Amino acid sequence: MIQKWKPTRLGDICKTNQQTYSVAEKWPFVNYLDTGNITENRVSEIKHIVIGQDTFPSRARRKVAVDDILYSTVRPNQRHYGIVKEVLPNMLVSTGFTVITANKAVADSDFLYYYLSQDDIVRSLHAIGEQSVSAYPSIKPSDIEVLELLLPSLEEQREIGYTLRALDDKITNNTKINNHLALPRPGIDNSPDIRRGKRLSRVA
16 A cells, blocks of 8 residues: 555665776776666667777776666756666776665665656756756766655565566567568568558569
8 A cells, every 4th residue: 555655765775886996906898888878778889898908988987786776967857777687797887877776675676766767756856957066967876865755665666666677678579579570671662652642562
C-alpha cells in the first residue's frame, strides 16, 4: 500500500562518486563512456583508449560497478543518464556524471533509476541547474542527494523496478525489430505508388 511508503532522502539510501581512477594504477587501456554517448540509458559509443597511444580524456576518472546509476550533471533536460548493467574491463566514465550507488540493503537500483528518470524530477533538476553560476545549467551531486521520495519496502521496490525494466527491454527490442524491418531488401522496390497512394513491392 502506498500509504506505507516512507518519505526518504535519496542521500540516505545511496552514495555518490565512490571510486576514482588514479593514473598510478597504470591501466594499459580504458573503456570510456562520455556524457554525450548515453541518452535515456541507450549507449551510442564506448571509446576504447590505449594508454600511451591514444589521447586520454582528462575527465575519464569515475569507476563504476553493476547497478550504478549515471546521471549527467550538465543540462539535465538532455537526459544523459542510465544504469550500468555490464561493466567492461577497465571501464571509466566522465566526471560529468554523478555516479549513484544504492545501498542494496534498503534500496533497489532499478527503482531509483526510474524514479530519477521521471519527467518531473528531470525538470526539477534542470531548474536547479539553471540557477547555477556556470555558463550552462549544471547540478551538483548534493542536488541529487537532497531529493526526497516515498520509498516502498525493498520487496515492492524490486517488483516495481523489475516490471519497469521488463517494459523498457520490450520497447528496446521492438525498436530494434522495427528498424530491421525498415531496412531496404535487395531486389525489392518499395517505392510508393503515387497513383494509388499505396506502397507496392516489386521484384526487380
